[in-house]
Amino acid sequence: EAEVAQSPRYKITEKSQAVAFWCDPISGHATLYWYRQILGQGPELLVQFQDESVVDDSQLPKDRFSAERLKGVDSTLKIQPAELGDSAMYLCASSLTAGAYTGELFFGEGSRLTVL
Amino acid sequence: DQQVKQNSPSLSVQEGRISILNCDYTNSMFDYFLWYKKYPAEGPTFLISISSIKDKNEDGRFTVFLNKSAKHLSLHIVPSQPGDSAVYFCAASITGNQFYFGTGTSLTVIP
Numbered sequence: 001e002a003e004v005a006q007s008p009r010y011k012i013t014e015k016s017q018a019v020a021f022w023c024d025p026i027s028g029h030a031t032l033y034w035y036r037q038i039l040g041q042g043p044e045l046l047v048q049f050q051d052e053s054v055v056d057d058s059q060l061p062k063d064r065f066s067a068e069r070l071k072g073v074d075s076t077l078k079i080q081p082a083e084l085g086d087s088a089m090y091l092c093a094s095s096l097t098a099g100a101y102t103g104e105l106f107f108g109e110g111s112r113l114t115v116l
Numbered sequence: 117d118q119q120v121k122q123n124s125p126s127l128s129v130q131e132g133r134i135s136i137l138n139c140d141y142t143n144s145m146f147d148y149f150l151w152y153k154k155y156p157a158e159g160p161t162f163l164i165s166i167s168s169i170k171d172k173n174e175d176g177r178f179t180v181f182l183n184k185s186a187k188h189l190s191l192h193i194v195p196s197q198p199g200d201s202a203v204y205f206c207a208a209s210i211t212g213n214q215f216y217f218g219t220g221t222s223l224t225v226i227p
Contacts, residue, residue, distance in 0.1 A: 004159070033215075042120070042205050042217035043160070056214060091159055095212075104150060104162030105215060 002026045004108035006092050012114045018080035021111045025074070025094030031055075033105060034067055034077050035091040043091055049075065050097075082115045089113075119143050120208050122218035130226050135193040137221050139206035142187065146208040150215070151180060151191045154203045163204075164191070196225045 005024040013019050025032050030051055035043035046065065048056040051072040060067065064083070069075040079086055089112050093105040121140045129135045137151075147168040152160035166173040166180045166189070173180050179192045193200055203222045209215045 006159075035217075040125075040219070042122075042207075042219045044217070045214065048214070093159075104152075104165065107152075107159030107161070109157070109159045 004092055004094055004106050006090075006108035006111050008111055009109065010112045010114075012116065013082050014116050015083055016081040018078065019082050019113060020079075021077045021090050021092075021113075023075045023077070023092030023108060025092070026106055028096065029094035029106070030072075030097050031095045032069055032075050033093040033095075034075070035093060037089040037091055037110070039088070046077070079113075082113075084115050087113055087115045118219070119146075120206060120216045120218040122204075122206060122221050124221050125219070126222040126224070128224045128226060129196045131198055132195045135191075135196045135200065135223055135225070137191040137193075137204050137206075137223065139189045139191075139218055140187060141189075141208050141216075143208070143210075143216075144187065145210050146216075148209045148212050149180070149182060149189050150207045150209075151178075152205045152207060152217075153200075154205065154220070160205055193223075196223075198225045198227050201225050 007022050032049040034046045037043045046060045047067045049069045067077045089110045091110045093107045095105050150165040151163040153163050154160040164175050164178050166182050182189045201224050203220045205220045206218045207215045
């Protein structure tokens with residue numbers, strides 16, 4: 001069964017360091033999302049791509065976070081410099097397309113970030 | 117501002133009984149709702165959805181009810197099984213864009 005691949009699964013870093021997460025969506029899925037889930041809370045959208053274009057990054061802290069999906073396939077989320085409050089699960093999700101009631105987002109297993 | 121709320125952080129139910137998980141939303145523009153299930157150390161997996169043109173959608177043991185006037189939806193699991201123990205998130209969107217998630221309800225089904 002096709003799935004969303006994410007790496008690394010776990011990342012421990014010190015504050016002020018740079019960290020990057022990678023996501024490979026399900027083949028053919030045009031829409032890709034990065035969510036952040038803090039313990040005890042629901043996933044919060046950071047950025048949404050339609051192919052290679054950013055559709056929504058209104059909740060992305062752009063002073064330290066960046067995201068790209070250069071060829072409209074896989075995507076990288078970067079944090080530089082990392083802060084203690086960035087400790088969270090970073091979830092990537094994809095869908096066939098957006099805005100068409102087509103159903104669900106397919107999530108990867110997530111990347112757990114711990115900032116010391 | 118939390119647009120989707122799950123006010124019960126946890127719920128315990130006996131095996132075989134009904135589990136009812138509730139979700140409230142504030143944005144009347146939401147027209148598509150989903151429930152996700154999440155096991156520890158895994159990403160959320162889709163369970164069931166409902167669009168605003170319906171008030172009920174059923175899939176096996178899972179039924180979602182939507183009350184648009186009350187801006188409330190609920191997930192019923194009948195009968196509940198121990199394997200249903202997980203965190204359940206409801207999500208809402210406008211035409212399938214920009215999904216907003218609730219804070220989750222941790223369900224424990226007691227054998």
